[in-house]
Amino acid sequence: MENFEYQCQTKIIFGKETENQAGEEINKLGKKVLLHYGSGSIKKSGLYDRIVESLKKANVEFVELSGVVPNPRLSLVKEGVELCKKEDVDCILAVGGGSVIDSAKAIGAGAVYDGNVWDFFEGKIIEKSLPVGVVLTISAAGSEASNATVITNEDGPRKASSHGNIRPKFAILNPELTYSVSKDQTANGIADMMAHIFERYFTNSKSVDLTDKLCEGALRSIVKNGRIVMSEPENYDARANLMWASTLAHNGLLGTGREEDWASHGIEHQLSAFYDIPHGAGLAIIFPAWMRYVVKQDISRFAQFAREVWKIDECCDEDMAIQAIEKTKEFFKELGLPTSLSELNIYNEKFVEMAKICAGSGRRGNFVRLKSEDIERIYELAK
Secondary structure, three states: OOOOOOOOOOEEEEOOOHHHHHHHHHHOOOOEEEEEOOOOHHHHHOHHHHHHHHHHHOOOEEEEEOOOOOOOEHHHHHHHHHHHHHHOOOEEEEEEOHHHHHHHHHHHHHOOOOOOHHHHHOOOOEOOOOOEEEEEOOOOOOHHHOOEEEEEEOOOOEEEEEEEOOOOOEEEEOHHHHOOOOHHHHHHHHHHHHHHHHHHHOOOOOOOHHHHHHHHHHHHHHHHHHHHHHHOOOOHHHHHHHHHHHHHOOOOHHHOOOOOOOHHHHHHHHHHHHHOOOHHHHHHHHHHHHHHHHHHHOHHHHHHHHHHOOOOOOOOHHHHHHHHHHHHHHHHHHOOOOOOHHHHOOOOOOHHHHHHHHHOOOOEOOOOOEOHHHHHHHHHHOO
16 A cells, blocks of 8 residues: 545535535635536526525625536636636635536636636646635536546647645535436446546555455446436435445545556547547546556456456456456446447547647556557547
8 A cells, every 4th residue: 555645625515405505605715706607507407596595695795607518618717717806706616517616626726826827737736726615416527525627728629637725615415406417417427437436446556455445336336326317317315326426436535545547537638628528428438448458457456346346257367357348338338328439420530649648748647657659549449
């Protein structure tokens, strides 16, 4: 097991009607808040009205910025930064899924910075930010308790991540708010949360039995409850288990004491930057291809994955490993997700360019250190 430091400051408020506590929690962070959300679905559902009522009841003044889209855009982040500075905002309330939360985090960092907020996505560490609170509406990205944000620069196109002192101060998780999430969005979310666990599970670190079991148990629960919600979208218990799993998958706990990989996320980020596809759909395509490419790095770990997650009968480790990769791909297909780039009419015209951007000036990932040529081959395997 590797040395580690772990601190997750996010207060989790879980359960029915908990969104009504948003004003009370924001009041602890400041007196004027930026209310940040997406395209307006929270108004159709009535959630917006409940949030506004809660803010008013807590005597919190607010300004609004809507318009967040999947693969959140730098242009809207910059608009939010200027709005926060102009209005002297104290804190930010993100109401939505991972894209809204990531946008809010980037705005929070930019609002207390004198330079270009994109600096944080070119290597500068985020050391301070306006505090962010969350009302989560989609189980997927885990951004509600992570120290990371991912933003798309439309001028590139380039999609990049940043890390630092940006964990939300609180996250309100009411599984009922996910009832109206479409099957496609639900499936994308399931792939996203599984991918966050894969990035930690496939490691070269030794003697990590405890976190292995946590990862395996979380994956089994996601598979079980994912199948339930696809046919019973208003099954509270299944939605609740998925919502909590998405948070645990990315709040850092499952990666404690182990070297993490993160190559597949980098590879997918180029797909969603160039083609604007859903992040979860891209991960469902890339991860099985990555697994096939790196499986020989540690056959026994993939055999363990087969045995503990997919309950594949004991045979030789290599056969078990290959079966586990196919089971993963089959599960994504079962959810209705694409598992090849050709299904999205993406071919090899930009593979070389995307691979070079992903690898940068060196290599990507830790389980296997991938050069741009390796990444190009993974795109080819994903065709």
